[in-house]
Amino acid sequence: MNFLTNLISGLSLGSVYAIIALGYTMVYGISKMLNFAHGDIIMIGGYVSFVLTMYVGMNGWVALLVAMVVCTLLGILIERLAYRPLRGTGSLAVLITAIGVSYFLQNSALLIWGANPRVFPSLFEGINTIHAAGGKLTIAPVSLFTILANILIMIVLTLFVNRTKAGKAMRAVSEDNGAAQLMGINVNQSISLTFAIGSGLAAVAGVLMCSAYPVLMPTTGAMPGIKAFTAAVFGGIGSIPGAMIGGLILGIIEIFSRAYISTELSDAIVFACLIIVLLVKPTGLLGKKVSEKV
Amino acid sequence: MGSVLTIKNINVYYGAIHAIKGISFDVNKGEIVTLIGANGAGKSTTLHTVSGLMRSKTGDIEFLGSSIARTPAHKIVEKGISHVPEGRRIFQGMTVEENLQMGAFVSKPDRIAHNLEYVYEQFPRLKERTKQIAGTLSGGEQQMLAMGRALMSDPRLLMLDEPSMGLAPILVDQIFEIIQNLNKAGTTILLVEQNAQMALSVAHRAYVIETGRITLSGTGAELAQSEEVKKAYLGG
Numbered sequence: 001m002n003f004l005t006n007l008i009s010g011l012s013l014g015s016v017y018a019i020i021a022l023g024y025t026m027v028y029g030i031s032k033m034l035n036f037a038h039g040d041i042i043m044i045g046g047y048v049s050f051v052l053t054m055y056v057g058m059n060g061w062v063a064l065l066v067a068m069v070v071c072t073l074l075g076i077l078i079e080r081l082a083y084r085p086l087r088g089t090g091s092l093a094v095l096i097t098a099i100g101v102s103y104f105l106q107n108s109a110l111l112i113w114g115a116n117p118r119v120f121p122s123l124f125e126g127i128n129t130i131h132a133a134g135g136k137l138t139i140a141p142v143s144l145f146t147i148l149a150n151i152l153i154m155i156v157l158t159l160f161v162n163r164t165k166a167g168k169a170m171r172a173v174s175e176d177n178g179a180a181q182l183m184g185i186n187v188n189q190s191i192s193l194t195f196a197i198g199s200g201l202a203a204v205a206g207v208l209m210c211s212a213y214p215v216l217m218p219t220t221g222a223m224p225g226i227k228a229f230t231a232a233v234f235g236g237i238g239s240i241p242g243a244m245i246g247g248l249i250l251g252i253i254e255i256f257s258r259a260y261i262s263t264e265l266s267d268a269i270v271f272a273c274l275i276i277v278l279l280v281k282p283t284g285l286l287g288k289k290v291s292e293k294v
Numbered sequence: 295m296g297s298v299l300t301i302k303n304i305n306v307y308y309g310a311i312h313a314i315k316g317i318s319f320d321v322n323k324g325e326i327v328t329l330i331g332a333n334g335a336g337k338s339t340t341l342h343t344v345s346g347l348m349r350s351k352t353g354d355i356e357f358l359g360s361s362i363a364r365t366p367a368h369k370i371v372e373k374g375i376s377h378v379p380e381g382r383r384i385f386q387g388m389t390v391e392e393n394l395q396m397g398a399f400v401s402k403p404d405r406i407a408h409n410l411e412y413v414y415e416q417f418p419r420l421k422e423r424t425k426q427i428a429g430t431l432s433g434g435e436q437q438m439l440a441m442g443r444a445l446m447s448d449p450r451l452l453m454l455d456e457p458s459m460g461l462a463p464i465l466v467d468q469i470f471e472i473i474q475n476l477n478k479a480g481t482t483i484l485l486v487e488q489n490a491q492m493a494l495s496v497a498h499r500a501y502v503i504e505t506g507r508i509t510l511s512g513t514g515a516e517l518a519q520s521e522e523v524k525k526a527y528l529g530g
Contacts, residue, residue, distance in 0.1 A: 165399070172385050172396050178347055179383040184371035184400035184447065288387075 004137050006259045007252065012143035012212065014251020015150035019205040020228030021235070021243035022157065023198025029174040029238040030194045033091065036098040037078060038202060039225015040105035045071045045203030046120060046210045046220060047113055053121050060123045060207075067203040075199025076192050084188065102222075109218035117217045120210035142211045149208065153201065154244050161240065170194060174238065227254075230274050236287025245285060249273075298323050298451050298482050299344065299375075303353035304363075306336075306343050313339045314350070315506040321451065321484050326477050328485040328493040328514070330527055331503035337486040338380050340503070341453050344484075345377040346370045358450065372400045376449035380456045380486075382440040386429030390420055393428050393439055397446030405448060413442040416472060434465040441472070445481075452476065453484045458492060470496055490527035494518040502527075 020042060027035045045067045052063035082101050086094050124141040131138055161167040172180040173190045181187055209224060210216055227250060235246025253273055257266035277285065299321040306314035314336045321327045329337045342348040344355055346367035355363045362370055376397075385393050394413060398406045414421040417438040423431065428439060437457055444452060454473065458466040470492050477483050477496075487493035494500055497514035502523060510517060517523050 165395075168388075168392060168396065169399065171388065175385045175387055176383050179379060179385065180396070181347060181367040182345060182371065182377045182379060182383075183396045183443070184368045185396070186366075186368045 002136075002259075005139070006255050008139055008143050008147075010252035010255035011248060012140075012146045012251070013255055014231075014248035015146045016205050016209045016212075016224065016247075017228045017231045017250050018150050018244045018247025019153060019201050019208075020224060021232040021247045022153070022240065023202050024229050024232040025235075025237055025239060025243040026170075026194050026198050028232070030170055031083070031087070031191050033083065033094045034098060034229070035083075035195075035198075036095070036225070036229075037101035037105055038198065039221040039223075039228070040102050040109075041071050041075060041199050041202040041221065042206035042209065042224060043109060043216070043218060043221030044074060044105060045206035046216050047109060048203070049207045050118055050120055050210075050216055051113075060121065060125075064123065064204070064207045067207060068200045071203035071206075072196045072200040075195040075202075078199075079192060079195040084191075106218045106222070113218065115218065117215045120214040120216045122211040122214060123207060124211060140212070142208065146208045146212070149204065150244070150247075153204070154240070157197075157240060166190075166193060227270065230271065233284055234274055234277055236284030238288065239284070239286045242284055242286035296323050297321070297356075298325075298358060299484065300356040301340070301344070301353070302356070304340075304343055304350035304355065305352045306339055306348055306350050308339075313506055314343065316353075317503070317506070317508055318353070319501050319508060319511070321482060323482055324477070324480070325498045326473070326483045326485060326496055326514075328487055328497035328500045329503055330487055330490040330493055330500060330517075330523075332526075333488065334505075335503045336506045337503055338455050341377060341379075341455050341484070341486055344370075344453065345375060368400075371447055374448070374450035375453065376444035376447050376451070377453045378440045378444045378455060378457065380459065382436050384428045384431075384436055384439050384443065386427070388428055389425050390428055390431070390439055391424040393443050394420075394446050397443035399447070401447050406446070409446050409448060413445050416445070416475065417442050433460050434462070434468070437461065437465075437469060438472075441469075445476070449481065451482050451484060453486075455486045456488060457485070458487065458489045466492060490523065491518075494523075 023038045048067040048070045049063045052058040052066055053060050078101055082097050083094060086097060122142065127141045129138055129140055161171060169185045170190050172183065172185055173187050177187055228247065231246035231250045232243050234250060235242030250270055254266050254270050257269040261269065297320045301317060301319050303316050303318050304314055305316055317340060329340060331337050339348060343350050346365060350363060354361050357373060357375060362373060385396060394410060398409060401409065419435055420438055420442055431439060457469050473483060474496055485493055485497065494514045494517055500512065500514050500517045501508050502510040510522065
């Protein structure tokens with residue numbers, strides 16, 4: 001039964017990675033850039049939620065909604081101020097800018113909230129751990145909720161992208177930016193919307209992650225950001241189901257490595273798996289083959 | 295016959311390369327006008343400038359009497375110019391139907407069903423393949439889809455860039471027949487072609503572009519008879 005408990009922890013951690021990876025993969029798909037500041041949006045979401053619950057006394061769930069709004073606006077603002085002026089220039093300039101934005105966010109948080117780790121108030125405080133199978137299987141409420149939230153987000157997002165006009169426009173821009181403009185699609189608006197969705201989801205991921213691992217620091221978003229980026233590449237960057245599968249697999253590998261092999265080596269094992277997948281299938285598990293246009 | 299499109303002295307650059315050197319021409323209502331010329335002469339660049347994907351440093355582009363030289367690309371479609379780019383550039387991962395929906399992105403909802411019917415009437419092959427992924431269509435079908443997609447926005451001016459590229463001769467004939475049908479149904483067409491013979495045979499008027507300049511102009515029949523054109527573009 002220990003195995004099942006670990007599996008659920010793995011799925012839960014993987015769900016957090018998957019939700020973050022969505023932001024990476026959608027932004028990459030539509031604007032072909034790696035937004036390395038994405039991980040730090042998680043941290044901002046965590047702090048906003050922390051401040052609102054601890055100092056303003058807001059209900060945790062309301063604080064989560066506010067954090068989503070703040071992160072959504074922040075994502076749109078970052079795209080508008082930092083990335084849009086560089087559109088059409090080389091990808092290296094955008095990549096370096098993204099790293100710059102990442103440091104800017106981390107250091108702003110350091111300035112505002114200080115370097116001391118804060119203990120994040122869990123969304124699920126007071127809700128008992130679920131015991132099943134005669135006490136052998138334990139499920140934390142945060143794990144269960146994270147897994148369900150991930151499934152719901154995936155369903156809603158898939159429907160949005162495949163069924164709505166705005167979602168289809170996003171797919172069109174991802175496939176061919178120029179042709180999308182010739183259809184009358186406002187590419188800037190589509191890209192803004194993508195950043196908005198990705199950043200709003202990052203706030204959800206931040207609050208869920210901090211509820212499970214309640215330490216909040218300015219660098220809190222960095223490692224999960226890198227792991228989620230790995231998950232996106234693992235699953236095939238640009239693919240929404242790829243982000244989900246990549247995230248879940250990564251979470252399970254990480255928890256199982258910690259449980260059965262070594263806590264210290266768990267990150268090394270995660271990244272080794274990425275290298276192996278990329279050696280065998282360079283486009284990731286669900287990645288599309290990139291066909292160069294003539 | 296009023297002018298639909300008037301191009302006045304445009305100059306377009308790719309970085310330091312001066313691609314279009316002061317081109318002026320016009321397209322009148324109901325016409326098929328063709329731009330012919332060698333690869334790299336600036337034909338596609340001209341179309342890209344009209345549809346707003348590229349910008350001219352000088353001059354003006356007037357569409358139905360108002361300037362569109364500074365209008366963003368996605369607004370130009372709304373004004374009534376549809377551009378079928380070179381290489382078709384259909385959305386490969388989307389279905390035929392979704393591609394057509396994208397073509398109708400700026401259309402009023404009450405026009406969409408009507409336009410879809412019109413497109414399926416012009417291209418019955420597309421109707422048989424509505425749920426098929428566009429990337430799996432044959433080259434000819436992809437060209438039809440690209441043209442159908444462009445027609446979904448009710449264009450006043452349809453710009454076609456190399457519609458015959460990479461197609462078997464029988465399909466080329468078919469595509470040109472459709473171009474003439476669309477024109478007879480009232481669509482004004484600006485056609486860019488390397489297949490000068492076919493282009494001149496359907497065009498009311500034609501311009502020859504060489505290294506960014508217009509060097510010859512006249513009716514399709516006149517240019518088809520011109521010694522210079524015969525030598526350079528008709529293999530005569």
